[in-house]
Structure formats: structure tokens, C-alpha cells
Amino acid sequence: xxxxxxxxxxxxxxxxxxxxxxxxxxxxxxxxxxxxxxxxxxxxxxxxxxxxxxxxxxxxxxxxxxxxxxxxxxxxxxxxxxxxxxxxxxxxxxxxxxxxxxxxxxxxxxxxxxxxxxxxxxxxxxxxxxxxxxxxxxxxxxxxxxxxxxxxxxxxxxxxxx
Amino acid sequence: xxxxxxxxxxxxxxxxxxxxxxxxxxxxxxxxxxxxxxxxxxxxxxxxxxxxxxxxxxxxxxxxxxxxxxxxxxxxxxxxxxxxxxxxxxxxxxxxxxxxxxxxxxxxxxxxxxxxxxxxxxxxxxxxxxxxxxxxxxxxxxxxxxxxxxxxxxxxxxxxxxxxxxxxxxxxxxxxxxxxxxxxxx
Numbered sequence: 001x002x003x004x005x006x007x008x009x010x011x012x013x014x015x016x017x018x019x020x021x022x023x024x025x026x027x028x029x030x031x032x033x034x035x036x037x038x039x040x041x042x043x044x045x046x047x048x049x050x051x052x053x054x055x056x057x058x059x060x061x062x063x064x065x066x067x068x069x070x071x072x073x074x075x076x077x078x079x080x081x082x083x084x085x086x087x088x089x090x091x092x093x094x095x096x097x098x099x100x101x102x103x104x105x106x107x108x109x110x111x112x113x114x115x116x117x118x119x120x121x122x123x124x125x126x127x128x129x130x131x132x133x134x135x136x137x138x139x140x141x142x143x144x145x146x147x148x149x150x151x152x153x154x155x156x157x158x159x160x161x162x
Numbered sequence: 163x164x165x166x167x168x169x170x171x172x173x174x175x176x177x178x179x180x181x182x183x184x185x186x187x188x189x190x191x192x193x194x195x196x197x198x199x200x201x202x203x204x205x206x207x208x209x210x211x212x213x214x215x216x217x218x219x220x221x222x223x224x225x226x227x228x229x230x231x232x233x234x235x236x237x238x239x240x241x242x243x244x245x246x247x248x249x250x251x252x253x254x255x256x257x258x259x260x261x262x263x264x265x266x267x268x269x270x271x272x273x274x275x276x277x278x279x280x281x282x283x284x285x286x287x288x289x290x291x292x293x294x295x296x297x298x299x300x301x302x303x304x305x306x307x308x309x310x311x312x313x314x315x316x317x318x319x320x321x322x323x324x325x326x327x328x329x330x331x332x333x334x335x336x337x338x339x340x341x342x343x344x345x346x347x348x
Contacts, residue, residue, distance in 0.1 A: 047276040047301065061245040064278045090276050091301040106195065117185055124181075 032073035040069050040079055043097075047090045054094075207308050207316075213323050214316070217303045219271055221296035222283060227271060229318065236268045236325075236345050237318040241298070241309050243277045244285035249313040252331040252338070253289035259338040260293040267320075268342060273298045275312050317345050 041055035046062050054062050054069075065086075072082045086094050098104040208214050216230030229237055240256055242249040260270040272295035274282045279297065286295055298304050307316060315332070319325035325345040332338045 059245065061243065061276065064245060064281055068278050087300075089297065089299060091305075093301075103195065106192075110192065113188070117188070120181065121185075 032070050036073060037066055037070045040073075040082055041066050043079075043083065044086055044094050045096055047094050053096065205308055207310065207314065207327060207329065208306075208324055210324050210327060214318070215306050216322075217306060219273060219294065219296045219303070220299070221294045222274075222279065222286075225294065227269075227294050227296075229271070229322075232269055232318075233322045234267070234320050236263075236320060236342060238268060238270045238342065239273060239307075239316045239318070240270070241273045241275050241304060241307070241312050241314045241316075242285075243275045243312050244281040245277065246275075246312045248331045250289070251333075252313060253285070253291065255332060255335040255338055257289060257291050257293070258335050259342065262339065263342055264293075266346070268346070270294070272296070273303050275304050275309070276301060315341075317341060319345050319348050 038055040042053050044054040044065070046052045046054055046057040046059065046065075048061050049057055049059060052062075054065055069082055072085065077085070083095065092099055098107060100108055214229075216228060218226055218228045220226050229239075238256075238259075240252075242253070256270065256272075260268075264270075270293035272286075272291065272293060274295060274297045277297065282295070282297070285291075307314070310329070313331050315326075315328040316324055317326035325348060326341050328341065332341075
């Protein structure tokens with residue numbers, strides 16, 4: 001009984017050791033993939049070539065920045081930490097979506113405001129057209145009072161036939 | 163046309179079109195913002211005779227250099243990057259000029275523009291550059307000088323005013339020497 005206990009204890013310690021070694025190797029050995037690097041790179045823009053995301057930028061500078069992202073990822077940095085690092089180094093203009101501060105607010109405020117104004121203009125126009133159409137449908141009644149004898153004759157004829 | 167449709171409503175004569183006014187104000191405001199941005203974008207580099215805002219350069223070694231405290235000296239500010247091939251044409255010559263003028267009250271500062279530190283340090287080692295060099299954090303210095311690219315070199319006179327601008331690389335050591343001597347003579 002005692003021998004079985006010692007054997008089980010030995011097996012448990014061995015398994016735990018193997019698991020620990022495996023986990024350590026996995027943590028150190030997995031280099032960030034290109035997809036992981038590009039997932040962050042596409043949220044950043046090349047500070048040199050205008051309007052070109054970092055993941056597709058072909059210049060040497062962008063290649064260096066992608067390697068920086070890879071290095072930071074391998075060191076365990078989070079996506080936000082890497083983006084903050086790039087902003088500190090190269091300014092907020094490297095961000096694909098500018099931070100909501102200062103004049104940048106216009107980027108976030110203007111589109112919905114323009115949409116609301118547009119919707120209001122369309123609403124007003126539709127209402128005006130509907131009123132105009134309603135007005136047009138009652139227009140014949142309004143012309144009954146006309147002094148034009150031809151119109152009066154025509155309306156009398158229509159009334160007789162109707 | 164009926165009499166009913168041509169007659170204006172009694173109340174519309176005094177009603178102000180606030181909606182239209184608001185839209186026009188918004189459109190004009192947006193155009194003003196775009197205009198200011200366009201004017202700023204079209205401005206060239208700071209011109210000779212102007213007085214650039216002083217800045218502090220924190221070097222790769224951690225030392226700090228404040229151009230505001232360098233009045234009375236000639237300051238050569240060179241913007242460069244390790245990925246910039248034309249920068250390599252003048253790198254060794256700038257170091258030679260630094261060695262030549264360092265005891266004559268001429269300060270050289272290298273501002274590393276949108277670069278990675280590892281490559282920047284490798285570049286400095288490759289060309290044996292010893293004068294102070296540091297990153298342009300947040301591109302604040304390059305924005306103050308409104309640079310268009312690298313390399314660009316700005317020389318401040320003893321009064322702190324911009325005395326010489328070089329867009330692109332110097333062709334030779336003589337060109338750098340002549341530029342500095344001309345500023346010294348002012």
C-alpha cells in the first residue's frame with residue numbers, strides 16, 4: 001500500500017514537471033505570427049507615406065515598424081500598449097482612427113449631424129410635397145367661383161353627366 | 163394658377179428660416195476649418211530670419227539639450243532617419259564638420275525622424291556619429307520646423323534666428339563648412 005502511494009506521488013510530480021516545462025516552452029517559443037502583427041499594423045498608418053496603412057506599406061521604414069510590433073508582441077505587450085507606444089514615438093497621426101479630442105471631434109460629430117440635417121431636410125421636403133399634392137386635389141373646388149363662362153359650362157356639363 | 167396657391171401664408175412673412183441659417187453656418191464653419199488646414203499644409207519649411215520655437219532633444223543616451231539655452235552659439239539641427247538613403251550621403255561629412263567646429267561654439271544636434279531606436283543606433287554606429295542625437299518624439303520638433311522629409315538641416319545663428327536651411331543632403335563637407343562659416347560671420 002505504501003509502495004503504491006509512493007509510486008502515485010512520483011507519477012504526479014513527474015506529470016506536473018512535464019506540464020510546467022511544456023507550458024514554459026510554449027510561452028517562450030511562440031513567435032507572433034504575421035497575422036497577429038498585421039492585426040495591429042492595419043490600425044496604424046505610415047507616418048512617412050501618407051494614407052497608407054502599416055500592414056500594406058512597402059517601404060523599409062514600415063518594415064522596421066512592423067518588426068517593432070512583432071518585438072513588442074513577443075515581449076508580451078498588449079495591442080493598446082503598442083498603439084500607445086507608436087503615438088508617443090510618432091504622434092497621434094499614426095492612428096487609423098484619431099483620438100476624440102480637439103478638432104478631431106469634428107470627425108465623429110459631423111457625419112451624424114450631417115445625416116440628421118439631411119434627414120430633416122428630406123422630411124420637410126416630403127411634407128411640403130404632400131401638402132402641395134393635397135392642395136392640388138382640392139383645387140377644382142376652388143375654381144368653381146371662377147367667372148370664366150367656359151369653365152362654368154364645362155362643370156355644369158360634368159355635373160349633369162355625373 | 164389658382165388664387166389660393168399664389169397667395170403667401172399670412173405668417174410666413176415674419177418667420178425666419180433658422181434651419182437654413184444653421185446649415186449655412188455649419189457649412190461655412192466646416193469650410194473655414196478645411197481652409198485653415200489647407201493653408202497650414204501648404205506652408206513650406208520655416209524661413210531664414212524666423213525664430214523657431216525652442217525645443218528640448220532627449221538623446222538616445224538620456225541627455226537633454228534645450229535649444230533655448232543655446233543662444234550665443236551656432237546650432238546645426240539635422241533631421242535624419244536610418245531608412246533614408248540620401249541621409250547616408252552626408253552622415254560622415256556632418257560628423258567631420260562637428261569635429262571641426264565643436265570647439266568654436268557650434269553645436270550639432272541630430273533629430274531622428276520617425277525611426278526605430280535599434281536601427282537608428284545602428285546607423286549612428288555605422289557612420290561613427292558622436293554629436294548628440296535623439297528621437298523626435300511625437301514628431302513635435304519636425305512639425306515645429308514644418309519639414310517635408312529627410313534629410314533637412316537648419317542652422318540657427320547666435321541670436322537664435324534661423325540663418326540657413328538645407329533641404330536634402332549636402333553634396334560635400336565643403337558645403338557644410340561654408341554654410342556654418344557664413345552663419346558664424348553674421
